[in-house]
Amino acid sequence: MLSVLSRARKSLGRAAVALAALAVAACEPVTTAGSGPAVDRSQPVPVALLVPAGSGQASDELLARSLQNAARLAAADLGNVQIDLRVYNTAGQPSRAATVAAQAIEEGARIILGPVFAQEANAVGAAVAPSGVNVLSFSNNPDIAGGNVFVLGPTFQNTANRLSRYAVSQGSGRIMVVNDRNTAGQLGRTAVERAVAQSGGTLVAAMDYEFSQNGIVSAAPGIVERAKASNAQALFLTADTAGALPLVTQLLRENGLPADTARFIGLTRWDIPSATLSLPGVQGGWFALPDPGVYGQYEQRYRAAYGEAPHPISGLAYDGVAAVGALLKRGASDGLSGRALTQGSGFVGVNGIFRLLSDGTNERGLAVAQIRNNQVVVIDPAPRSFGGAGF
Numbered sequence: 001m002l003s004v005l006s007r008a009r010k011s012l013g014r015a016a017v018a019l020a021a022l023a024v025a026a027c028e029p030v031t032t033a034g035s036g037p038a039v040d041r042s043q044p045v046p047v048a049l050l051v052p053a054g055s056g057q058a059s060d061e062l063l064a065r066s067l068q069n070a071a072r073l074a075a076a077d078l079g080n081v082q083i084d085l086r087v088y089n090t091a092g093q094p095s096r097a098a099t100v101a102a103q104a105i106e107e108g109a110r111i112i113l114g115p116v117f118a119q120e121a122n123a124v125g126a127a128v129a130p131s132g133v134n135v136l137s138f139s140n141n142p143d144i145a146g147g148n149v150f151v152l153g154p155t156f157q158n159t160a161n162r163l164s165r166y167a168v169s170q171g172s173g174r175i176m177v178v179n180d181r182n183t184a185g186q187l188g189r190t191a192v193e194r195a196v197a198q199s200g201g202t203l204v205a206a207m208d209y210e211f212s213q214n215g216i217v218s219a220a221p222g223i224v225e226r227a228k229a230s231n232a233q234a235l236f237l238t239a240d241t242a243g244a245l246p247l248v249t250q251l252l253r254e255n256g257l258p259a260d261t262a263r264f265i266g267l268t269r270w271d272i273p274s275a276t277l278s279l280p281g282v283q284g285g286w287f288a289l290p291d292p293g294v295y296g297q298y299e300q301r302y303r304a305a306y307g308e309a310p311h312p313i314s315g316l317a318y319d320g321v322a323a324v325g326a327l328l329k330r331g332a333s334d335g336l337s338g339r340a341l342t343q344g345s346g347f348v349g350v351n352g353i354f355r356l357l358s359d360g361t362n363e364r365g366l367a368v369a370q371i372r373n374n375q376v377v378v379i380d381p382a383p384r385s386f387g388g389a390g391f
Contacts (some may be wrong), residue, residue: 036134036337037110044084045328048104049317050114050124054091063116064089066311067138070350071113073305074321081325090115094123105131111336112136113320116313118144125149134338136323136356138316145360150341152316152354155361156188156267159288160195160236162366163265166286166380167234172263173201176232178223178252180244181208181215188238188267196236204230209248216244220251227252227262240268241276249281259284271369271376272312278374288366290315291352291382298350319349323356345386352382 039045049071053064068087075085088104090097097120101112105128112128112135115121121137122144128135129148137144140153167173177192179185185208196203205226209219227235235252239245249264266287270276295315302310326347327335334340338358346355346363353365367382 036334036340037132039110039328039335041328041331044082045110045324046084046086046104046108047321047324048101048109048112048114049085049087050090050097050100050104050112050120051087052092052116052120053089054096055093057092060092063311063313066314067114067116067317069302069306070310070314070317071321073302074318074325077322078325078329081328083321083324083328085321090120092117092120094119097121098123098127101127101135104128105133109133111324113317113324114138121149121151134336134341136320136341138313138320142359142361147360148338150356150360150362152320152362153313154290154351154364154366156191156238157195158362158364159267159366160188160191161198162288163236163267163286163368164192164195164199164201166368167265168199168201172233173199174204174231174233175201175236175265176205176207176227176230176234177203177236177238178248179206179208179238180211182211184240185211185238192236192238192267204232209244211244213247216247216251220248220255224252224255224257227257232262234263234265236265236267238267241270241272245270246276246279246281249279249285251281253281270371277371277376282371283373285371286368286379287371289369289376290350291365291367292369292376292378294352294382295350315350319347319351319354322349323347353384353386355386 051064051067052060071085075083088100090100097115101124104112112124112133114137115124116138118139118141121135121139125135125148135149137149137151138153139151140155142151142155145151167175175196177189179189193203207223207226209215237248239248264285266285269289270282270285270287276282298315299310327340341356342358346353351364355363357363365383367378368380369376370379
C-alpha cells in the first residue's frame, strides 16, 4: 500500500503540472471558412510541418524528431503523389508558432500539419486564416477546433462514445462516472455524460474527488457507497496512469467495490506505461486504443528506418500526411479545402481509420481492450470502415 501511495504522490505532482497547461490551453477557436487554397498538382505540393524543436527541452526535441520521421515515412508511402515537406520549429511557443506559420504561407505552403500544443494551434489558425489555409494540429483539445483548425489527437468524446456504446451492448449500461476535480476531469466527465445518454445507457451517479493523495483516500469510501446504492454496473474513470488511476482503482476495490458487478472503464490509455498492466486494481478493466495491429506495423517500420521507437504522438504526423496524400491523389484543385478534409469516408493512417468533422474535431476507429493477467487483450476490434460495427 505504501509503495503505491508513494508512486501516486509523485505521479499526481507531475500530472498537476500537465493539467495546469491544459487549463490555460482552451482558447476561442478561429472562425473562418477554411476553404483551402488552390493546389497545383504539376509540381510537389508544399506542406508545412510545425514541430516543437528549439524550446531547449529534451522531451520537445525528441517529439519533434519523431514527428518529422513519421511525416517523412508517410511521404515515402504516397506513391505518385509528391509533396514538398517543409519543417518549421516553433519552440513550443504560440508567438513563434504564429510567426513561422505566416512564413510558411509566404513560402507557398498549401496546408499546415501541427503544431502540437493547443495554444500554438490556436495562434497558428488565427495567423493563417486570411490565406484560407487549413491547419491539421496534433492537439486533442476540442476547445481550439473550428474554422480552419482541426485537431488530429484523440478526444475524450470519441473515446467515451466508443466505450459507452460497447458497455451498453454488453449489458453494462448503468454507468457511474468518477472524475478528478480539475479541468481534465471535468471535461472527461462531460464527455462521458454525453456519451452515455447518446448510447442509450443510464448515468446512475457522478462523483469527483480532490486531485491529491489525501483527497482520493478521503473520497473512496463514499464513492463505493454511492456505486453500490445506485446499482452501478460500471464505473467510468477519467483518471490517467500518470495521475490518480493507480491509487483510485486500488482504493475503490479495497473499500469493497466488487469487481464482478462493478467494472472499471477508463477514459484514457491504460497500457502506457506498460507497468500499469501489473496493478491489481486495473485487472478486468476496459479501455480504448487505436487498432493495435495497424499501429504495430507502423512501429516496426519506424524502428527499422530510424533505429528507435516512435513517440506515441508521432503517428498523428503520419496520419496528417496520409490524409493530404489521399486528397491530392484525387486531383481536384480544391483538394485541401475544408469540404474535402471532412469527407464522410475518412482516411486510413497508422492509428486506424479516422475522419475530420465539420466542427474541427475528429472521429477515430478504436478497439476496446481489457486487462487480463497483466496483459492487454482486445475484446472488440477496431472498425475498418465508418458505419460498421463500433460506430
